[in-house]
Amino acid sequence: MKILGISEKITMAHGSGGSATKKLIEDLFFKYFQNDALDKMEDAAILDIPSDKIAYTTDSFVVTPIFFQGGNIGKLAVCGTLNDLLVMGAEPKYLTAGFILEEGMDIKDLEEIIKSMAQTAKDSGVKIVAGDTKVIEGHGGIYINTSGIGLINNKPFHASNVKPGDAVIVSGPLGNHHACILSHRMNIRNSISSDCAYLGEMVQNMIKAGIDIKTMRDVTRGGLATVLNEIADSSNTTINLKEDSIPVDPEVKSFCDILGLDPLYMANEGKLVCFVAQEDAEKVLNIIKSSKYGEKAAIIAEVLKRENVPVTVTTRIGGKRILNILQGEGLPRIC
Amino acid sequence: MKILGISEKITMAHGSGGSATKKLIEDLFFKYFQNDALDKMEDAAILDIPSDKIAYTTDSFVVTPIFFQGGNIGKLAVCGTLNDLLVMGAEPKYLTAGFILEEGMDIKDLEEIIKSMAQTAKDSGVKIVAGDTKVIEGHGGIYINTSGIGLINNKPFHASNVKPGDAVIVSGPLGNHHACILSHRMNIRNSISSDCAYLGEMVQNMIKAGIDIKTMRDVTRGGLATVLNEIADSSNTTINLKEDSIPVDPEVKSFCDILGLDPLYMANEGKLVCFVAQEDAEKVLNIIKSSKYGEKAAIIAEVLKRENVPVTVTTRIGGKRILNILQGEGLPRIC
Numbered sequence: 001m002k003i004l005g006i007s008e009k010i011t012m013a014h015g016s017g018g019s020a021t022k023k024l025i026e027d028l029f030f031k032y033f034q035n036d037a038l039d040k041m042e043d044a045a046i047l048d049i050p051s052d053k054i055a056y057t058t059d060s061f062v063v064t065p066i067f068f069q070g071g072n073i074g075k076l077a078v079c080g081t082l083n084d085l086l087v088m089g090a091e092p093k094y095l096t097a098g099f100i101l102e103e104g105m106d107i108k109d110l111e112e113i114i115k116s117m118a119q120t121a122k123d124s125g126v127k128i129v130a131g132d133t134k135v136i137e138g139h140g141g142i143y144i145n146t147s148g149i150g151l152i153n154n155k156p157f158h159a160s161n162v163k164p165g166d167a168v169i170v171s172g173p174l175g176n177h178h179a180c181i182l183s184h185r186m187n188i189r190n191s192i193s194s195d196c197a198y199l200g201e202m203v204q205n206m207i208k209a210g211i212d213i214k215t216m217r218d219v220t221r222g223g224l225a226t227v228l229n230e231i232a233d234s235s236n237t238t239i240n241l242k243e244d245s246i247p248v249d250p251e252v253k254s255f256c257d258i259l260g261l262d263p264l265y266m267a268n269e270g271k272l273v274c275f276v277a278q279e280d281a282e283k284v285l286n287i288i289k290s291s292k293y294g295e296k297a298a299i300i301a302e303v304l305k306r307e308n309v310p311v312t313v314t315t316r317i318g319g320k321r322i323l324n325i326l327q328g329e330g331l332p333r334i335c
Numbered sequence: 336m337k338i339l340g341i342s343e344k345i346t347m348a349h350g351s352g353g354s355a356t357k358k359l360i361e362d363l364f365f366k367y368f369q370n371d372a373l374d375k376m377e378d379a380a381i382l383d384i385p386s387d388k389i390a391y392t393t394d395s396f397v398v399t400p401i402f403f404q405g406g407n408i409g410k411l412a413v414c415g416t417l418n419d420l421l422v423m424g425a426e427p428k429y430l431t432a433g434f435i436l437e438e439g440m441d442i443k444d445l446e447e448i449i450k451s452m453a454q455t456a457k458d459s460g461v462k463i464v465a466g467d468t469k470v471i472e473g474h475g476g477i478y479i480n481t482s483g484i485g486l487i488n489n490k491p492f493h494a495s496n497v498k499p500g501d502a503v504i505v506s507g508p509l510g511n512h513h514a515c516i517l518s519h520r521m522n523i524r525n526s527i528s529s530d531c532a533y534l535g536e537m538v539q540n541m542i543k544a545g546i547d548i549k550t551m552r553d554v555t556r557g558g559l560a561t562v563l564n565e566i567a568d569s570s571n572t573t574i575n576l577k578e579d580s581i582p583v584d585p586e587v588k589s590f591c592d593i594l595g596l597d598p599l600y601m602a603n604e605g606k607l608v609c610f611v612a613q614e615d616a617e618k619v620l621n622i623i624k625s626s627k628y629g630e631k632a633a634i635i636a637e638v639l640k641r642e643n644v645p646v647t648v649t650t651r652i653g654g655k656r657i658l659n660i661l662q663g664e665g666l667p668r669i670c
Contacts, residue, residue, distance in 0.1 A: 012667045013663050015667065015668075016663065016665040017555065018660050019660050019661065040493075043418075043419040044422075045392065046388060046423065047389050053382065055379040055380065056429060056431065057380065058465050059433065060434070060467050061469075062471050083378075088377060094391060096392065096482050098480045130391055130482075132395050132480075134670075135667065136397050136478075145393070145395060145482075147431050152381065221353075222352030222353045326353025329348045329351050332351075333350075335469075
């Protein structure tokens with residue numbers, strides 16, 4: 001497929017800033033990302049900001065393989081940054097996309113990635129308004145950075161709002177993205193799919209219902225264990241997790257049992273953990289359960305006064321253990 | 336130097352999202368980038384935006400070598416994105432920084448880079464408010480993405496404002512960054528230094544003086560030839576460049592003569608080209624000349640009614656030639 005009338009593979013010329021770069025931008029990026037701000041082709045997008053406060057974030061994505069069950073690096077790069085804005089209580093609005101392409105990359109793979117970025121952005125109501133492309137030596141890989149802006153019209157969420165007595169809700173089963181990527185790498189065939197998704201609907205539904213959300217985080221690298229430790233430290237509380245309440249899909253559980261993995265340390269790309277007052281817990285659970293991507297949500301922990309350690313787990317047989325943040329490597333290039 | 340109490344080199348664990356990542360962030364990024372928004376350690380920074388309009392941009396940096404005369408990849412990553420905001424008529428305010436580190440990178444090199452990013456940001460009056468770190472396999476390299484937000488309080492500049500009769504001013508000699516990087520790669524010893532710099536002062540001085548700036552661009556990858564072609568196309572004009580008015584430092588000129596390079600196609604990292612009405616040209620030239628990094632500015636071209644081609648050059652001996660945009664490669668990984 002000779003999309004660019006130049007070649008079927010990315011060459012160093014596509015990163016020159018000259019005619020080949022221009023053609024790449026026009027034939028691929030503009031074709032799919034099309035919007036007023038981007039189409040002006042200036043050095044920066046000019047945007048209206050009808051709000052005094054914004055949320056602003058960035059994330060780079062280096063996942064391998066770049067295509068996997070349930071998504072690809074492009075979809076991940078859009079969802080990941082949108083979820084980071086969302087969990088701060090912002091309404092995601094604009095994204096930028098910076099591409100680092102390795103020489104030799106198939107242009108049809110790049111087109112596939114761009115198409116799914118454009119589709120995910122469209123489905124989420126956001127625009128990709130500025131971009132950049134560089135080419136490096138290598139073997140056809142791709143790295144994507146996205147940054148994002150969201151408008152804040154409500155009180156921003158903050159970990160310091162969390163108080164003893166609060167309930168902790170996770171929006172669905174843990175470990176799917178991690179198990180999916182690892183299955184691809186190990187060449188294991190199964191039906192485990194990445195949970196890669198934008199969680200806007202469930203959060204909007206909570207806000208619409210007037211829920212007082214204390215704080216919220218998306219559960220990515222480092223897993224739930226790491227996120228809970230961070231929140232416990234920021235709020236000076238101890239979080240006690242109930243082991244038998246943690247949702248894990250049966251196939252992911254089998255996969256973890258065989259390989260000795262702990263879903264509490266595994267990466268997810270479409271899960272959030274939400275802190276609310278105990279009396280709101282059932283209501284929030286029901287809102288999440290009736291929202292897209294939330295049908296398997298569960299109340300999994302309660303917030304206690306600070307004890308010796310930030311996070312503990314009450315095990316199935318009633319014992320208690322400490323849950324540290326992830327030590328060492330996890331799975332390299334998981335996102 | 337055991338900065339992180341973990342190792343002197345970047346390992347895969349630094350990209351895990353767990354304890355090693357936390358230590359890297361706290362011991363290096365927070366130490367140098369310190370500010371209210373970043374210190375909150377949330378998934379996104381919460382920022383006040385006292386303006387209805389913003390400029391928003393992104394750029395990834397893959398330059399090799401990562402340290403060069405006059406700067407390093409970090410300084411470049413800050414200046415590059417700030418200049419992109421500046422030339423849109425915005426006041427740069429906030430940056431994000433996404434790091435992709437190759438395993439084996441010296442942590443003291445990383446510290447050096449972060450220090451100069453922090454210093455450049457401070458000197459430019461901007462804050463680095465959000466960041467991300469990933470680790471990939473490799474040989475100790477680094478890629479940095481920066482995105483940036485600037486406030487727009489004036490009429491934004493736009494290429495379509497350019498009209499026949501306008502004058503074109505370049506803020507200084509061309510080709511220095513390109514010649515510097517190439518000298519390093521070829522192991523040639525000379526005193527050519529990258530022009531890597533943030534050009535805020537000269538633009539602020541123009542705005543303060545009430546100049547009606549038609550449009551402005553920073554002259555990076557693809558060189559002046561490429562930028563002028565883009566502006567001529569956007570404004571439906573033809574730009575006629577006077578060859579003997581184009582400033583080039585003598586050492587860069589010798590370097591180009593020997594290697595057969597054309598400064599008009601070479602990358603710069605601290606040069607802008609500015610379009611103003613003919614009657615403002617001398618005044619603007621003097622403002623730039625008396626500003627930091629502008630002492631060798633020159634009026635180099637005039638805007639004509641659209642002819643057959645977007646950009647022409649009147650040569651030293653009075654002939655005319657066409658100046659196309661950069662074809663092919665330029666110098667890979669120049670920025």
